[in-house]
Amino acid sequence: xxxxxxxxxxxxxxxxxxxxxxxxxxxxxxxxxxxxxxxxxxxxxxxxxxxxxxxxxxxxxxxxxxxxxxxxxxxxxxxxxxxxxxxxxxxxxxxxxxxxxxxxxxxxxxxxxxxxxxxxxxxxxxxxxxxxxxxxxxxxxxxxxxxxxxxxxxxxxxxxxxxxxxxxxxxxxxxxxxxxxxxxxxxxxxxxxxxxxxxxxxxxxxxxxxxxxxxxxxxxxxxxxxxxxxxxxxxxxxxxxxxxxxxxxxxxxxxxxxxxxxxxxxxxxxxxxxxxxxxxxxxxxxxxxxxxxxxxxxxxxxxxxxxxxxxxxxxxxxxxxxxxxxxxxxxxxxxxxxxxxxxxxxxxxxxxxxxxxxxxxxxxxxxxx
Numbered sequence: 001x002x003x004x005x006x007x008x009x010x011x012x013x014x015x016x017x018x019x020x021x022x023x024x025x026x027x028x029x030x031x032x033x034x035x036x037x038x039x040x041x042x043x044x045x046x047x048x049x050x051x052x053x054x055x056x057x058x059x060x061x062x063x064x065x066x067x068x069x070x071x072x073x074x075x076x077x078x079x080x081x082x083x084x085x086x087x088x089x090x091x092x093x094x095x096x097x098x099x100x101x102x103x104x105x106x107x108x109x110x111x112x113x114x115x116x117x118x119x120x121x122x123x124x125x126x127x128x129x130x131x132x133x134x135x136x137x138x139x140x141x142x143x144x145x146x147x148x149x150x151x152x153x154x155x156x157x158x159x160x161x162x163x164x165x166x167x168x169x170x171x172x173x174x175x176x177x178x179x180x181x182x183x184x185x186x187x188x189x190x191x192x193x194x195x196x197x198x199x200x201x202x203x204x205x206x207x208x209x210x211x212x213x214x215x216x217x218x219x220x221x222x223x224x225x226x227x228x229x230x231x232x233x234x235x236x237x238x239x240x241x242x243x244x245x246x247x248x249x250x251x252x253x254x255x256x257x258x259x260x261x262x263x264x265x266x267x268x269x270x271x272x273x274x275x276x277x278x279x280x281x282x283x284x285x286x287x288x289x290x291x292x293x294x295x296x297x298x299x300x301x302x303x304x305x306x307x308x309x310x311x312x313x314x315x316x317x318x319x320x321x322x323x324x325x326x327x328x329x330x331x332x333x334x335x336x337x338x339x340x341x342x343x344x345x346x347x348x349x350x351x352x353x354x355x356x357x358x359x360x361x362x363x364x365x366x367x368x369x
Contacts, residue, residue: 017040102176107157108158109159112176112259115129116167117133154272154273166255167255170182170257183252191246197230202239209223216232277318287301298331300318
């Protein structure tokens with residue numbers, strides 16, 4: 001039986017702290033030592049001892065419920081951890097990096113990760129940066145979780161297009177690991193409500209634009225031809241009223257913001273751009289990167305599983321992002337697609353050779369006649 005880290009008794013919100021430190025399973029927690037956990041934020045000696053003991057107890061209780069071969073589940077689980085020293089080293093590196101970053105000023109052009117919680121003035125939360133926060137706030141959606149929706153924002157400090165104007169300005173003034181609460185006015189959040197973006201469409205015409213379906217109040221609607229995205233806000237007297245304003249337009253938005261990390265590795269930056277373009281995070285490592293530091297050309301080899309998907313817009317957008325935001329390091333972006341030769345069945349080869357032989361024989365006989 002497998003357990004989630006949250007199943008450990010008494011762990012609660014500290015699960016997030018452990019996951020950030022690389023301890024993302026009950027087995028790894030059981031294999032940790034107290035001193036290693038003391039370096040983590042908000043964990044004291046008593047708590048560390050309790051967490052490790054509870055993790056071991058959880059695994060032991062599971063093993064007792066199973067057959068004899070499961071009685072050694074704890075030992076097996078601990079053995080699967082490559083080495084306690086590896087975990088401790090990773091934790092130490094993480095803590096060392098956090099210590100170096102803490103209090104340091106965020107600079108324009110830095111590639112950073114920003115943790116955000118966004119809510120309306122009425123207190124409705126609409127944006128969080130972790131699955132745990134999504135569950136706590138009651139907005140968790142499994143499909144969004146699969147798409148990596150509940151993750152910190154990848155941002156280039158001072159560059160437009162990553163965050164709204166108000167958040168962009170806020171992040172520029174922060175220090176790393178500094179928590180800030182701000183209220184962003186409509187003009188710098190999602191804009192003022194524009195009456196010109198409200199359209200009334202005849203119900204028959206709407207059905208044609210909506211694949212023959214009747215309108216439903218609150219449904220999302222994409223207008224064919226223009227790509228405008230809106231919401232049906234009223235159906236009245238044969239007319240469908242569609243609002244193309246952003247759902248949060250006209251509202252001041254409250255945000256909690258924290259810059260939690262800096263991305264400095266060349267490949268890591270590219271991977272974040274790939275995820276931003278819709279490539280699943282779990283598949284990013286399958287793309288092979290090759291960078292010529294002299295010509296500054298970047299080659300990206302597409303994995304087999306993506307060869308028959310239409311990646312035209314993804315590739316174009318990714319190339320534009322890399323050439324715009326990493327211009328000092330990247331010139332041309334080349335996408336390599338390798339289609340391996342499929343072996344031809346021997347039976348097919350034999351039949352072709354036989355037909356060729358029969359044809360040549362017929363030709364010889366006709367020439368003799």
